Amino acid sequence: MQDTLATLISALLAAGLYATMSYGLALIYGVMKIINLANAGVLMLGAYVTWWMWDAYQVNPLLAPLVILPLFFLLGVALERVAVRRVMEQEPIISLLLLFGVWLILQNVAYALWTGDTRSIETPFVEATFKLGGIQLAWPRVYVFFAGALTLAVLQLFLTKTQFGRAIRAVSQDRDAARLAGIEVERIYSVAFGIGIALSAFAGSMLSLLFPFGPDFGRALQLKSFCIVVLGGLDSFVGVAFGAIALSIAEAFGLRYMPASLQNLISFVVLVVVLIVFPKGIAGIIRSLRRV
Amino acid sequence: MYRSIGLGVVILASLIFPAIAPHAEYVLDILFLMLLYGAMATSWNVLGGFTGQVSFGHAAFLGIGAYATALLVAAGWPLWATFPAGGLLAAFYSLLIGPPAFRLRGPYFAIATIGIGEATRLIALNWSSLTGGASGVTLGAAPPAVVQYYVALGLCAACVGAAAWIKRSRFGYALAAVRSDSDAAETLGVNTTIAKTQALFISAFMLGVAGGAYAMHYLYVSPDSTFGFSTSISLVIMPIIGGIGTIFGPLLGAAIFTALREQLEANPFLAKYSLDLSVFGLLLCGIVLFEPRGLLGIFERLVRRGTATTRKDSVSE
Numbered sequence: 001m002q003d004t005l006a007t008l009i010s011a012l013l014a015a016g017l018y019a020t021m022s023y024g025l026a027l028i029y030g031v032m033k034i035i036n037l038a039n040a041g042v043l044m045l046g047a048y049v050t051w052w053m054w055d056a057y058q059v060n061p062l063l064a065p066l067v068i069l070p071l072f073f074l075l076g077v078a079l080e081r082v083a084v085r086r087v088m089e090q091e092p093i094i095s096l097l098l099l100f101g102v103w104l105i106l107q108n109v110a111y112a113l114w115t116g117d118t119r120s121i122e123t124p125f126v127e128a129t130f131k132l133g134g135i136q137l138a139w140p141r142v143y144v145f146f147a148g149a150l151t152l153a154v155l156q157l158f159l160t161k162t163q164f165g166r167a168i169r170a171v172s173q174d175r176d177a178a179r180l181a182g183i184e185v186e187r188i189y190s191v192a193f194g195i196g197i198a199l200s201a202f203a204g205s206m207l208s209l210l211f212p213f214g215p216d217f218g219r220a221l222q223l224k225s226f227c228i229v230v231l232g233g234l235d236s237f238v239g240v241a242f243g244a245i246a247l248s249i250a251e252a253f254g255l256r257y258m259p260a261s262l263q264n265l266i267s268f269v270v271l272v273v274v275l276i277v278f279p280k281g282i283a284g285i286i287r288s289l290r291r292v
Numbered sequence: 293m294y295r296s297i298g299l300g301v302v303i304l305a306s307l308i309f310p311a312i313a314p315h316a317e318y319v320l321d322i323l324f325l326m327l328l329y330g331a332m333a334t335s336w337n338v339l340g341g342f343t344g345q346v347s348f349g350h351a352a353f354l355g356i357g358a359y360a361t362a363l364l365v366a367a368g369w370p371l372w373a374t375f376p377a378g379g380l381l382a383a384f385y386s387l388l389i390g391p392p393a394f395r396l397r398g399p400y401f402a403i404a405t406i407g408i409g410e411a412t413r414l415i416a417l418n419w420s421s422l423t424g425g426a427s428g429v430t431l432g433a434a435p436p437a438v439v440q441y442y443v444a445l446g447l448c449a450a451c452v453g454a455a456a457w458i459k460r461s462r463f464g465y466a467l468a469a470v471r472s473d474s475d476a477a478e479t480l481g482v483n484t485t486i487a488k489t490q491a492l493f494i495s496a497f498m499l500g501v502a503g504g505a506y507a508m509h510y511l512y513v514s515p516d517s518t519f520g521f522s523t524s525i526s527l528v529i530m531p532i533i534g535g536i537g538t539i540f541g542p543l544l545g546a547a548i549f550t551a552l553r554e555q556l557e558a559n560p561f562l563a564k565y566s567l568d569l570s571v572f573g574l575l576l577c578g579i580v581l582f583e584p585r586g587l588l589g590i591f592e593r594l595v596r597r598g599t600a601t602t603r604k605d606s607v608s609e
Contacts (some may be wrong), residue, residue, distance in 0.1 A: 035399045086581055093346050096399045097532065098580045100348075104525070104573030112565040219521060223410060226403045230396075265414050268407040272392050 016145035021203035040218025041106030046204025076197025333542035341537035344471030349409030357503020382500025428514030535588030
């Protein structure tokens with residue numbers, strides 16, 4: 001019982017992080033209808049920048065997002081202006097291949113600057129644990145959960161309460177109608193892409209507190225993000241949260257019955273099962289329940 | 293007319309090449325790799341190019357073929373018999389993963405295939421009683437370089453021939469219809485799921501056979517080398533560089549990819565910073581941004597411009 005509760009709590013904590021890392025993907029898809037395959041590279045670079053600031057300049061890894069969020073926002077805007085914009089009107093597979101190329105280049109940046117060695121951040125905070133009602137919890141996991149939840153809450157407020165956020169949502173609902181209503185759609189694209197990239201880099205920064213990483217770090221996570229958005233539906237905020245919780249619970253309990261080296265297989269199995277059994281994802285089920 | 297003469301010359305030259313230069317082992321080695329990768333790129337192109345279903349997980353089929361050859365040779369099979377066995381195994385594996393994967397369309401399918409590749413690698417890695425786990429399987433002796441060359445030549449010719457035949461067949465038109473508009477193809481009476489599954493089956497079979505040639509050449513298969521994501525990446529890059537969906541584009545892309553990779557690995561500075569990733573990433577971005585039809589598209593453009601200027605010249609005369 002105690003064991004099950006501990007597993008459940010750690011699964012919920014992981015879900016906060018999974019939601020953060022998937023929401024960048026979902027936001028970019030919602031607004032621009034393209035899948036950001038470079039997401040994996042951005043997650044990885046977010047982790048590296050955090051590690052590098054800590055390793056070379058002793059910057060507390062908890063402060064790294066202050067640099068990472070604006071830096072990657074600008075990088076995302078630049079990438080959108082220089083490259084992504086030019087393929088927006090073409091078939092979706094073209095933008096996917098373009099961003100795949102970007103991912104390869106980002107990986108190379110990591111290899112060139114920091115070699116292929118596995119890195120990890122070791123500070124007293126990262127190793128600190130505490131007990132809550134007999135359950136051992138790691139501080140960084142708790143921190144990461146709340147940081148992720150806070151970021152998503154702020155983003156949700158921005159999207160629902162501000163004029164600009166509403167414009168972003170309008171574009172994601174109907175880009176032509178939004179244009180007719182006087183919204184500068186191209187500008188929205190840049191900003192949404194920037195926010196998506198910044199969110200992914202932020203998630204990467206959080207991940208660096210929990211796991212060791214290398215230049216190929218993002219690939220397995222990319223799959224998890226993708227599994228989550230397929231589970232939850234690519235354009236709904238609640239869906240992403242649901243998908244994140246479902247996947248992290250499946251992983252946490254799956255790991256009790258199989259070797260840890262197979263962990264990355266779980267997201268794939270979940271994906272296949274969902275595709276066969278519920279082709280519309282969890283969001284589809286919720287939607288059809290509501291209709292009934 | 294000129295085209296078929298040119299093709300004949302190329303085929304003849306490649307057939308008698310080892311007789312002219314019997315001791316050019318290094319050149320034969322490079323040519324072997326170009327032909328093998330040409331066959332691999334052509335196989336990928338049947339699904340990715342003709343049918344428009346870009347797969348980032350095709351290393352799975354290559355790996356199955358390579359492991360089949362390695363394990364069957366160890367079990368006493370003659371080498372030649374292991375190739376079709378590997379092809380069939382890979383093709384049957386494709387029947388297992390095709391139906392769920394094809395529930396996803398376009399870019400969704402593409403990302404799910406990353407999962408297929410990764411899952412297959414993990415299975416190979418963890419099923420150590422069969423595959424030897426991370427340490428892989430070693431083969432005995434390789435056939436002489438000339439024999440290997442002819443194996444790759446035959447394989448590549450068969451794949452390109454099959455691709456050319458498919459492209460012009462009724463089945464090929466069905467695949468083209470799926471690529472340009474899946475819904476329209478469905479209304480025209482094409483069962484798109486079956487068409488895609490068939491294309492995947494053929495593609496997987498060819499890659500499985502190519503995997504056998506891969507194992508024969510390298511004499512060593514491991515989960516990371518054959519099932520690795522980098523193998524899947526190269527399978528995507530080659531046809532796109534050359535010209536996706538064309539018959540000779542993947543061959544051209546494979547030749548350029550192999551030559552470029554040889555150069556990049558030989559250069560200590562470039563190898564130290566793994567700049568091959570950037571080179572291929574930039575190539576990919578450049579082609580997607582400026583000429584989605586690849587180098588063949590650029591070539592065609594140049595030829596057209598050439599003929600256009602000659603025509604202009606003749607008019608002015």
